[in-house]
Every structure is written in C-alpha cells, then in structure tokens.
Amino acid sequence: MKRNRKTAAVTGSVAALLALVTACGGGGQVGGGDEGGDQAAPGNKKLVLIPGTQAEPFYISMQCGAEAEAGKLGYTLETQAPQKFDAALQTEKVNALGSAPPAGLLIAPTDDQAMIAPIQQVKNGGTKVVEVDTSLKDKNVAVSSISSDNAEGGKLAAQTLAKLVGDKPGSVLVLDTIAGTSTTNARAKGFEDELKNYPNLKSVGAQFTQNEPDQAASKVTAALSSTPDLIGIFATNLNTGEGAATGLRNAGKIGQVNLVGFDASPSEVEGLRKGEYQGLIAQDPASIGQQGVQQAVAALEGKPVQRDITAGLHSITKDTMDANAQYFYKQQC
Structure with missing residues (x-):
C-alpha cells in the first residue's frame, strides 16, 4: 500500500506539471530553432525596431519597409531610436523593454560587443531578436540577421x-x-x-x-x-x-x-x-526592414527562419x- 500511494503521488505530480506546462503555452512550437527563451505571450503582436540612430534616411527607409510588412502580417511595429549612434544610448532603449517585452525585437546593434549583454537579456525574456543592418559578434543571440554584404x-x-x-x-x-x-x-x-x-x-x-x-x-x-x-x-x-x-x-x-x-x-x-x-x-534599407519583420514573425509562429540574409547593393x-x-x-x- 505504501508503494501504491507513492506511485499515485508521482502520477499526480506529473499530471499537475503537464497542466502547468500547457497553461504556459509549452505545447506551442518554438520558432526557427531558437532555443533561448520561450515564445511570446499569446496575443502579443508587438514588434519593436531599435535602429542605430534617429532621423537618418537609411533607418527611416528601413522603418517604412518594416511597418508596411508588420501591418500586412497582422503585427504592430514601434520604432524607438536613440538620439545618436552610441552604444550607451541604445542600451537605454533596450533595457527599457524589460517592463513590457515585445514579441519581437529588430535591432541594428551600434557596437558588436558592447550590445551583446543587453540584447541577450531581452532574448532571455522570451523576445525573438532579429539583427538588421549591423550584427553582434555573438551569433547565438539573434534568430536571423539581415544586412548588405x-x-x-x-x-x-x-x-x-x-x-x-x-x-x-x-x-x-x-x-x-x-x-x-x-x-x-x-x-x-x-x-x-x-x-x-x-x-x-x-x-x-x-x-x-x-x-x-x-x-x-x-x-x-x-x-x-x-x-x-x-x-x-x-x-x-x-x-x-x-x-x-x-x-x-x-x-x-x-x-x-x-x-x-x-x-x-x-x-x-x-x-x-x-x-x-x-x-x-x-x-536597400526598406527591403532589410521588410525581411527583418518576416523573419521575426516566422520565429514567433514556429516557421522556418533563415539565419543570414544578404540585401542588394547598387553602384550609382x-x-x-x-x-x-x-x-x-x-x-x-
């Protein structure tokens, strides 16, 4: 009888654990083979773009392409740009995401080493990270990276x-x-x-x-x-x-x-x-923004993600x- 009670207790614990996992969305598919963090909370359709700096036409064109693609795919995109191309200022923008983590983050890291830790922290909270234009030295943080060669x-x-x-x-x-x-x-x-x-x-x-x-x-x-x-x-x-x-x-x-x-x-x-x-x-920054959104959404929805994408260049x-x-x-x- 003692052994039977123990078996019943273990069985009950497993059932409770399975129920908890199901309630937390654990039965969902993790997108793009990204093993860091969980999927975004159900219903979270928010994407955030943090470019290198504000008011630069390159990043504005990227934002335009990203916004259009996000709307097409049923997501919203908010741009939060630092005043200058500066790792400390960009880190402030990244750290501020902790209070309301987006489903996906598109970011142009202003320093390939200094930005690793703050972006990793966002990833640890379950946000899918996509690098646009610039990239980190650590290739394990982002699910995808889109840039020109x-x-x-x-x-x-x-x-x-x-x-x-x-x-x-x-x-x-x-x-x-x-x-x-x-x-x-x-x-x-x-x-x-x-x-x-x-x-x-x-x-x-x-x-x-x-x-x-x-x-x-x-x-x-x-x-x-x-x-x-x-x-x-x-x-x-x-x-x-x-x-x-x-x-x-x-x-x-x-x-x-x-x-x-x-x-x-x-x-x-x-x-x-x-x-x-x-x-x-x-x-072609508009294309970089567009493809960045596509890869972030693919990762969120458990679809195949392309790790590295090269955008076109043109001599004029x-x-x-x-x-x-x-x-x-x-x-x-």
Missing part, C-alpha cells in the same frame, strides 16, 4: 572609384565611423583590399570620424594639406560622406577629388546631382542615377 560594398566602392579615376595615379583616403561598428568597418576593409588591385591608387589608410560630419570634414582638410596627390575619398556612411563633401567644398576641391559615398540619402543624391559626389553605393553615378531612383532613401514614410 558590407565587405562587398566596400569592394564595389573601390571598383567605382577606379573606374572614375582611370589610369591617373594618386592617393586615397578612407573615412570610417567608429571602431566596433561591424558594417562600416567591413566596408572600409573591403575597399582597401580591393584597392590593392589598382597599382595607380595608393591608400593612405582609414581614419575614424566617430560618425560626426564635422570630424569627417576636419579629416579631409588635414588630408588635403598632408597629401597633395589626394585623388579619392571613400566615405563609409551618410555622416562621413556629408562631412567629406563639406571639407572638399571649404577647400575648393569639389570635383577635383573623387568622393564615393555609401548610402543614398536625399542629401547624398542631391550632392551626386550637383557633382559633390562622383559615386554612391546604395543599399551621375550618369546612372535616374535609372536607379528606386534605391534613393526616404525622409518619411
């Missing part, structure tokens, strides 16, 4: 510059943003690696601008003084490009030094039309800009 983008920029310059010899400056920013660092490296294939062009190295246009302008002013044969500049994003154009304008060197920028913001497109830029490497010059207008970035949705 930034090294390939840098390579394309070098090819574009070489075509613009022809056989003329000269030195080339690379303006990067912040050390630890995965996207721009990859662009700079891809550019310098490809530049080695053109013996008439010599790199004077990459300089960091902290993503501030005024610092980019100062770097260009200094380079023009120290490097008389400066023939080209590669600016790895919008802010460095705008700063580089300002530096060339102030020195009266517009058109004399070939400026190839990354992205296609309204100001960069206008600069290309006016001859301040000679080339732009455009991404003044001669080809009208044919590529669909890749110009937006200032509002």
Whole structure:
C-alpha cells in the first residue's frame, strides 16, 4: 500500500506539471530553432525596431519597409531610436523593454560587443531578436540577421572609384565611423583590399570620424594639406560622406577629388546631382526592414527562419542615377 500511494503521488505530480506546462503555452512550437527563451505571450503582436540612430534616411527607409510588412502580417511595429549612434544610448532603449517585452525585437546593434549583454537579456525574456543592418559578434543571440554584404560594398566602392579615376595615379583616403561598428568597418576593409588591385591608387589608410560630419570634414582638410596627390575619398556612411563633401567644398576641391559615398540619402543624391559626389553605393534599407519583420514573425509562429540574409547593393553615378531612383532613401514614410 505504501508503494501504491507513492506511485499515485508521482502520477499526480506529473499530471499537475503537464497542466502547468500547457497553461504556459509549452505545447506551442518554438520558432526557427531558437532555443533561448520561450515564445511570446499569446496575443502579443508587438514588434519593436531599435535602429542605430534617429532621423537618418537609411533607418527611416528601413522603418517604412518594416511597418508596411508588420501591418500586412497582422503585427504592430514601434520604432524607438536613440538620439545618436552610441552604444550607451541604445542600451537605454533596450533595457527599457524589460517592463513590457515585445514579441519581437529588430535591432541594428551600434557596437558588436558592447550590445551583446543587453540584447541577450531581452532574448532571455522570451523576445525573438532579429539583427538588421549591423550584427553582434555573438551569433547565438539573434534568430536571423539581415544586412548588405558590407565587405562587398566596400569592394564595389573601390571598383567605382577606379573606374572614375582611370589610369591617373594618386592617393586615397578612407573615412570610417567608429571602431566596433561591424558594417562600416567591413566596408572600409573591403575597399582597401580591393584597392590593392589598382597599382595607380595608393591608400593612405582609414581614419575614424566617430560618425560626426564635422570630424569627417576636419579629416579631409588635414588630408588635403598632408597629401597633395589626394585623388579619392571613400566615405563609409551618410555622416562621413556629408562631412567629406563639406571639407572638399571649404577647400575648393569639389570635383577635383573623387568622393564615393555609401548610402543614398536625399542629401547624398542631391550632392551626386550637383557633382559633390562622383559615386554612391546604395543599399536597400526598406527591403532589410521588410525581411527583418518576416523573419521575426516566422520565429514567433514556429516557421522556418533563415539565419543570414544578404540585401542588394547598387553602384550609382551621375550618369546612372535616374535609372536607379528606386534605391534613393526616404525622409518619411
């Protein structure tokens, strides 16, 4: 009898445990093979996008694509952008999600190492994480990562510059943003690696601008003084490009030094039309946002998730800009 009572007790405990698991949604399917955290609470249709910074046309275009796709799939998307491209400011936005965790988080990490811990904390709460544009060094945090092939983008920029310059010899400056920013660092490296294939062009190295246009302008002013044969500049994003154009304008060197920028913001497109830029490497941020939502929803609904997705890149010059207008970035949705 004692043994029978024990067996009955164990059986009852198992039944109670199964009931508890069922009540908590444990019978649901975990999306995309992501083993960290549980599924979002039933009925949670909220997605949050935390881009690198606010008011940049690249991120606005990404937001537009993400919002449209979320609505199509029956979800809502809220954008919470830090004032500057800064890991501490972005961490504040991520930490604030703890009080009301979204079902899914789309985020462009501003530092591939410093953002791991705060994003992991959100994941631990059951939120599905998708990286858009930039990524973390730790590949186990996000269920999916959508970005341009930034090294390939840098390579394309070098090819574009070489075509613009022809056989003329000269030195080339690379303006990067912040050390630890995965996207721009990859662009700079891809550019310098490809530049080695053109013996008439010599790199004077990459300089960091902290993503501030005024610092980019100062770097260009200094380079023009120290490097008389400066023939080209590669600016790895919008802010460095705008700063580089300002530096060339102030020195009266517009058109004399070939400026190839990354992205296609309204100001960069206008600069290309006016001859301040000679080339732009455009991404497709709306597609990145759209696909980011698709992967987050797939993970939430237990459907297959693609871990890494590469978005398209396009080299645009003044001669080809009208044919590529669909890749110009937006200032509002």
